[in-house]
Amino acid sequence: MHELGVAASILDCVHAEAKRRPGSHISKVGIRLGEISGVDADSLQFGFECLVKETDLEPLVLEIEAVPRMQRCSQCSHEFRMTGYDPQCPQCGEFMTQCISGDQLDISYMEVDE
């Protein structure tokens, strides 16, 4: 629903980076998108393409790296990927495990043609 706004925020960062590198073209921007970030990858990609189309940013590719949800066990500290909404620690069976990763919405890199 808010993916267009998120896409616009990514483009703000691209513009800022382009400004710092006059004469170069940014051809790709890579982001890390967590499983529970609340942002849909397809909608984000679609919104991004719409905003880039027929602007001087073209051609600009958005690469989305999906980041899975990880939990840490409060008892044995085991870290595991949470699948199928099962928070239980696969090592010791503890239910009280803490989410340690999966809400990322980060820009990780840009590819610049100098």
Place this chain on the structure above:
Amino acid sequence: MNRVEVEKKVLSENQLLAEHLRERYRESGVCCVNLISSPGSGKTLLLERTLERMAPTARVAVLTGDLQTENDAQRLARFGFPVKQIITGGTCHLDARMIGRHLEGWDVASLDLLIVENVGNLVCPSSYDLGEDCKIVLLSTTEGEDKPLKYPSIFAKAALMLLTKVDLLPYVPFRAELARENARRVHPQIEIIDVSSTTGEGLEQWMAWLERRQQAKKAGQAAATRS
């Protein structure tokens, strides 16, 4: 071609503003809670019941967000506490800039509790940090028990789930225990309180929860001042 590592949050501008707000709240010992739910889960009615139960001397204020109309602010203003409507004009969530703008003219330091009622939406508000101490999610008994599984982001981030409209449980096919179980599957540490704004059930517990959060904030502020 040159690859440049960036390491920046996509919503870094919002994040920065949210951190400023958090710092302001921390300095003044203000506890800020961010209420999030689907439209119609009972956020505004719960807030009416909440303000009604506050002592007249309570230092509480409310910011309430909607796409359009001042209706909610009008409903909440009659309890005599400061209330402001945030009209987003179509945006599906509140962001930190809107909060900062609407706090202008208010003496934040004179508050103990700032309640933010987000736009009715279970998805987008979960991505935007408003500088709050905690998010609170409402799930009503007229919705599905699987909402925590369908919209895990907000249930994973909320400190408290309020199960609202529990007075309707005898009349709806809602399985409350399953809803609680689903919420705990997404977030094992989530606290849960059952409430009914109609009968008043659970409201004492809810008020006590808010009070504890405020006390904890004050204690944290006092500790920070001493050190």
